[in-house]
Amino acid sequence: MCLGIPGEIVEILPDHADLAKVDVSGVRRAINIGLLENERLQPGDWILIHVGFALSKIDEEEARAALDFLEGIGQAYDDELAALRTSSIDRG
Amino acid sequence: MRFVDEYRDAEKARALSARIASLCEPGRAYKFMEVCGGHTHTIYKHGLEDYLPETITLVHGPGCPVCVIPMGRVDDAIHIAEQPDVVMTSFGDMMRVPGGRGSFFDSMAQGAAIRMVYSPLDALKVARQNPDKRVVFMAIGFETTAPSTAMTVLRAAAEGLGNFSVFCNHVTIIPAIKAILDSPDLRLDGFIGPGHVSTVIGCRPYEFIARDYAKPLVVAGFEPLDILQSIYMLLVQLAEGRSEVENQYARVVPWAGNLTALKVINEVMELRPYFEWRGLGFISHSALRMREKYAAFDAEQIFEIPGGRVADPKACQCGEVLKGVLKPWECKVFGTACTPETPIGTCMVSSEGACAAYYNFGRFSRERVREATQ
Numbered sequence: 001m002c003l004g005i006p007g008e009i010v011e012i013l014p015d016h017a018d019l020a021k022v023d024v025s026g027v028r029r030a031i032n033i034g035l036l037e038n039e040r041l042q043p044g045d046w047i048l049i050h051v052g053f054a055l056s057k058i059d060e061e062e063a064r065a066a067l068d069f070l071e072g073i074g075q076a077y078d079d080e081l082a083a084l085r086t087s088s089i090d091r092g
Numbered sequence: 093m094r095f096v097d098e099y100r101d102a103e104k105a106r107a108l109s110a111r112i113a114s115l116c117e118p119g120r121a122y123k124f125m126e127v128c129g130g131h132t133h134t135i136y137k138h139g140l141e142d143y144l145p146e147t148i149t150l151v152h153g154p155g156c157p158v159c160v161i162p163m164g165r166v167d168d169a170i171h172i173a174e175q176p177d178v179v180m181t182s183f184g185d186m187m188r189v190p191g192g193r194g195s196f197f198d199s200m201a202q203g204a205a206i207r208m209v210y211s212p213l214d215a216l217k218v219a220r221q222n223p224d225k226r227v228v229f230m231a232i233g234f235e236t237t238a239p240s241t242a243m244t245v246l247r248a249a250a251e252g253l254g255n256f257s258v259f260c261n262h263v264t265i266i267p268a269i270k271a272i273l274d275s276p277d278l279r280l281d282g283f284i285g286p287g288h289v290s291t292v293i294g295c296r297p298y299e300f301i302a303r304d305y306a307k308p309l310v311v312a313g314f315e316p317l318d319i320l321q322s323i324y325m326l327l328v329q330l331a332e333g334r335s336e337v338e339n340q341y342a343r344v345v346p347w348a349g350n351l352t353a354l355k356v357i358n359e360v361m362e363l364r365p366y367f368e369w370r371g372l373g374f375i376s377h378s379a380l381r382m383r384e385k386y387a388a389f390d391a392e393q394i395f396e397i398p399g400g401r402v403a404d405p406k407a408c409q410c411g412e413v414l415k416g417v418l419k420p421w422e423c424k425v426f427g428t429a430c431t432p433e434t435p436i437g438t439c440m441v442s443s444e445g446a447c448a449a450y451y452n453f454g455r456f457s458r459e460r461v462r463e464a465t466q
Contacts, residue, residue: 003130004236004287004288004291004344032211032213032240032243034243034352035239035243035350035352035353035356036350036352037352038352048288048291048344050236050237050240050288051183051210051211051212051233051237051240052210052211052212052213052214052240053211053239053240053243055236055239055288055291055292055350055353056291056344056345056346056350058343058344059343062343062344065315066314066315069314069315073133073134073137075443075452076133076443076444079184079443083183083184083208083210084210086208086209086210086214087209087210087211087213087214088214088217089211089213089214089216089217
């Protein structure tokens with residue numbers, strides 16, 4: 001659970017200013033971006049995600065390096081992605 | 093240099109390794125604590141100790157949120173889960189953590205409704221969808237996770253959800269580091285500071301370590317090179333007679349942290365007078381509870397909590413492992429009675445726990461390797 005995983009913002013959800021659709025290694029889920037309210041996030045921006053929330057904005061180079069690393073660590077990242085797949089915070 | 097092919101930057105790692113070796117004073121032994129369980133995972137996954145001179149020892153710290161939850165709190169959570177109409181929700185990592193009366197998984201087998209969630213917001217959704225149930229979120233984690241819980245409580249309050257509450261077990265990293273610094277058991281030369289906690293709290297809260305204890309701390313990223321680089325930075329400080337807080341992970345960690353996250357935590361939660369940590373005992377002002385203003389979402393106000401204190405099993409030495417006094421393999425039950433499948437102690441449960449990291453990657457200490465080859 002303590003992993004921070006990088007994701008790319010695909011769109012800011014129109015009905016919820018604090019939610020964005022984010023792509024994480026091909027898994028697309030809604031992520032809460034309320035903790036980065038001052039960052040004016042836009043599609044194409046990369047964020048570090050922890051338990052459904054964006055914790056910090058990162059640049060693409062860092063995101064790619066972090067993804068390479070996470071994909072290399074195996075089980076812990078697979079578990080995290082499996083957990084993310086179960087998440088659906090945008091649908092009430 | 094085994095394991096060198098496991099990642100691409102082997103050349104850079106070798107270069108750093110040589111620079112690290114050149115900075116070590118002959119005859120001096122160094123002990124650095126990596127506070128964060130994520131770092132422990134990287135160190136064993138990639139065999140980083142093989143890149144370090146034998147005079148450098150890495151000591152594993154208490155920064156694994158699952159590992160530090162005392163057994164009594166697990167029992168309390170199970171007690172809540174057993175109440176009528178309750179659905180307990182929890183991160184997957186928590187499911188196998190043993191309390192005095194078994195784990196969440198054991199409790200589920202006996203009929204308690206416990207559901208794994210990825211995010212506290214998923215727990216909130218369970219509450220929305222089940223208005224006739226009382227949905228409780230088992231909140232654990234350091235400052236990395238606390239803002240997510242706090243944001244979720246604010247959302248529940250805004251929606252006026254009456255059937256959602258939080259069993260708050262959030263802990264704060266600074267008092268734990270201070271407890272370790274004040275412990276007579278261990279003499280450390282510096283700290284590899286936690287990366288993701290620092291995205292929230294920033295670097296300033298560590299300054300007392302440099303100022304009052306004259307020890308350097310370098311906030312580090314999670315890749316093998318980040319950790320080697322951080323060890324190098326610690327050694328440079330020691331060689332130059334400095335003790336400062338430095339940020340190796342500035343590409344992710346802002347010096348001031350995430351002010352919105354800190355504000356949200358402070359709105360919803362306040363420091364407890366004290367909290368029990370597994371292995372470290374009671375530490376003052378080391379955990380968060382819900383503020384009175386949000387009592388309607390506080391499981392400790394809604395349910396009667398037994399609050400019993402349960403001693404760790406006698407055979408279990410997680411406490412010494414969490415304080416860095418023992419290496420995982422020095423524990424009597426490591427790998428025999430205690431394995432990731434049937435953990436006795438928390439350090440074997442989480443993939444960030446030092447024992448699980450050792451066990452899963454088959455790394456044993458250099459001392460033992462030496463013994464075996466002599």
